[in-house]
Amino acid sequence: MSLVVRNLQRAVPLRRARLREKVQAVRRALGVQRFDLGVVCVDNRKIQQINRIYRDKNTPTDVLSFPFYESLKAGDIPQPEFPDDYNLGDIFLGVEYIFQHCKENEDYYDILTVTVTHGLCHLLGFTHSTEAEWQKMYQKEKQVLEELSRHTGTRLQPLSRDLF
Amino acid sequence: MLPLLRCVPRVLGTAVAGIRAAAPSLPLLQPASRPCARPFGLLSVRAGSVQLPGLLRPWGPCGCGCGCGGLHTEGDKAFVEFLNDEIKEEKKIQKYKSLPKMSGGWALEVNGTEAKLVQKVAGERVTVTFNINNSIPPAYDGEEGPSEGQKVEEQEPELTSTPNFVVEVVKDGSNKALVLDCHFPEDEIGQEEEDQSDIFSIKEVSFQSTGDSDWKDTNYTLSTDSLDWGLYDHLMDFLADRGVDNTFADELVELSTALEHQEYITFLEDLKGFVKSQ
Numbered sequence: 001m002s003l004v005v006r007n008l009q010r011a012v013p014l015r016r017a018r019l020r021e022k023v024q025a026v027r028r029a030l031g032v033q034r035f036d037l038g039v040v041c042v043d044n045r046k047i048q049q050i051n052r053i054y055r056d057k058n059t060p061t062d063v064l065s066f067p068f069y070e071s072l073k074a075g076d077i078p079q080p081e082f083p084d085d086y087n088l089g090d091i092f093l094g095v096e097y098i099f100q101h102c103k104e105n106e107d108y109y110d111i112l113t114v115t116v117t118h119g120l121c122h123l124l125g126f127t128h129s130t131e132a133e134w135q136k137m138y139q140k141e142k143q144v145l146e147e148l149s150r151h152t153g154t155r156l157q158p159l160s161r162d163l164f
Numbered sequence: 165m166l167p168l169l170r171c172v173p174r175v176l177g178t179a180v181a182g183i184r185a186a187a188p189s190l191p192l193l194q195p196a197s198r199p200c201a202r203p204f205g206l207l208s209v210r211a212g213s214v215q216l217p218g219l220l221r222p223w224g225p226c227g228c229g230c231g232c233g234g235l236h237t238e239g240d241k242a243f244v245e246f247l248n249d250e251i252k253e254e255k256k257i258q259k260y261k262s263l264p265k266m267s268g269g270w271a272l273e274v275n276g277t278e279a280k281l282v283q284k285v286a287g288e289r290v291t292v293t294f295n296i297n298n299s300i301p302p303a304y305d306g307e308e309g310p311s312e313g314q315k316v317e318e319q320e321p322e323l324t325s326t327p328n329f330v331v332e333v334v335k336d337g338s339n340k341a342l343v344l345d346c347h348f349p350e351d352e353i354g355q356e357e358e359d360q361s362d363i364f365s366i367k368e369v370s371f372q373s374t375g376d377s378d379w380k381d382t383n384y385t386l387s388t389d390s391l392d393w394g395l396y397d398h399l400m401d402f403l404a405d406r407g408v409d410n411t412f413a414d415e416l417v418e419l420s421t422a423l424e425h426q427e428y429i430t431f432l433e434d435l436k437g438f439v440k441s442q
Contacts (some may be wrong), residue, residue, distance in 0.1 A: 005397055006362050010410035016397035040360055090360075 001036045001086050003027065009043035011096040015109075022113040025151070026120055029144040031077060037123075038090035039116065047094035062101070062159075063115045064092040065122035072125035074136050091119035110154055117144050118159035128163050138163075234441035247436040254429050259322075260422040266415050268407045277427055279419070283407055290406045291332045294416070296424040299327035301350065325420040329364075331408055332372075339374045344403065348417070364413040366399055 003023055007014050019039070027033045042050070044060040052058045068089040069078050080086050098115055102108050121140055128134035141158030149155055266272065270281040270292075281292040300323050326348035333342045345368040349361035370385040388396055403409065 002393060004393060006360055007400075007410065008360070008363065010363070010414060013404070013409070015401055017394065017401050020394060020397050038360070 001034050004036070004038045006038070006040045008046060009041055009095060011043040012099045014041055014095060018109055019112060022109055023116050025148055026113060026117050026144060029147045030120060030124065032088060032120070032124070034086055035078070036087040037120075040090060040092045041095045042092055043096040044094065044100075047092060047097060050092055060094055060097045062094050062098050063119040064094075065119045066090045066092070067123045067125075069123075069125070074125040074127070074133065075140065076125060088120070088123045091116060091123065093119070107154070110156055113148065114141075114145065114156050114159050117141050117156075128160050134160060134163055236441075240439050243439050244436055247432055247439070251429060251432050251436065254425070254432065258425055258429070260418075260425075263422050263426070264415070264418050266412070266419060268412065270407070272419075274423065277423075279423060281416075285406055287336045288406065289332075289334045289336070290408070291334075292329050292408065292416070293332070294327040294329035294420060296325055296327055296420055296427060299325040299420060299424060301326060323421070324417060325424040326417055327420050328367075329416060331403060331406075333406060334374055341372050341374050343370050343372050344368070344399070345370075346403075346408075348413070362400075363410045366396065366403070369399065 003020060005016050005020050005023070007016060019041075023037070023039055024033070027035075027037065047064065048058065048060040050064055051061050054064070066089045068085075068087040072078060078085070078088075093112065093115060095112070098111055099108060102111050118141060121137055126133070126137035126140055128137050138158055138160045141160055145156040145158060263272065263274075266281060268283070270283050273280040273282065277296045279294055279296070283290045328345065328347045331344045331346060333344075334340070344366050346364050347367050348364050366388050368385050368387055370383050372380060372383060388399075
């Protein structure tokens, strides 16, 4: 189904087609290509605003996920009854924040891939509020990124690596 | 030069209701002291400049004593006074006294309400054309009172011009232009709610001959309404590589708003001169 990419910012030049290619690869690795997904690229001001409104944290961040299915068990793939429910939700990418924290030897689009993987895992019910939950999420991210690395030759590390 | 006939005109709606408030209601034809004032339908516009046949010939100098032969009603006087104030206010709030420059080396040509931005990028000529007429979306209903908690003396939101714009790309030595019709989102400007629309979007894409002055409807036109999103993203990247990106779109809005305001003030001045007719 549809992957919709939106670029609401001008802080960082963005190659939409390249980002799309990366997100499609992550969707395939997670087995959720048949679900609609929105990826919205925003700057620090916007992601900080969303972070403040929805998480009460007045600070920019790298990614915020808004799941369509809010009570999904970690790792479960939704089984919708109706075509309109083939939707995972939206990922807001703080592309300016990600760019600012990107190290010199890191490829920006690789970091975007890692961040999208983390965001997509959140849409599929994974969380990292407890160590046990974090373990599950970390393993899932690692599995996806290893599959991507097999195709691209890169060695991508999960975003949740240092969270616990 | 391809005309902007493909651009969908936007309804001006209540956008003008803000600072550009309606004239106070006065009787339109409050006659001057002398009983020679003509009915509205028999107005002579420029007194003394043409031979008017029959009934349209002025009966004599205007009742207000200016001697111009035009119709000067009490309503006209009030209108001119209103316009004086309006012009003063508009000039006071004018953000740019001269048109803002676009970054990225774009050359600007203005012909009335139509503006053209031109740039040569390594063997290609890129032209962006837009018209400021009907380019201000309705931002709010000016007739509503202030919302709860809003101070009465708070500034009304600025009117912003977001015209449709047409991008033409011509490669050197070719008579074929790739033409992309682009729009700004239709939602109301100034809202603080989350907005997930791109800053601008491509609506239609077509090839046109550079030699033809008219848009050819017989050339295939790609509509992006049901377009593959991957192809759409490539088109947006194509434009970005030629300087038509989000920064460009934001600056175009500034330029268009400034030009529209300038034209509006000029129009008010012309209108004042016309009504005064002296």
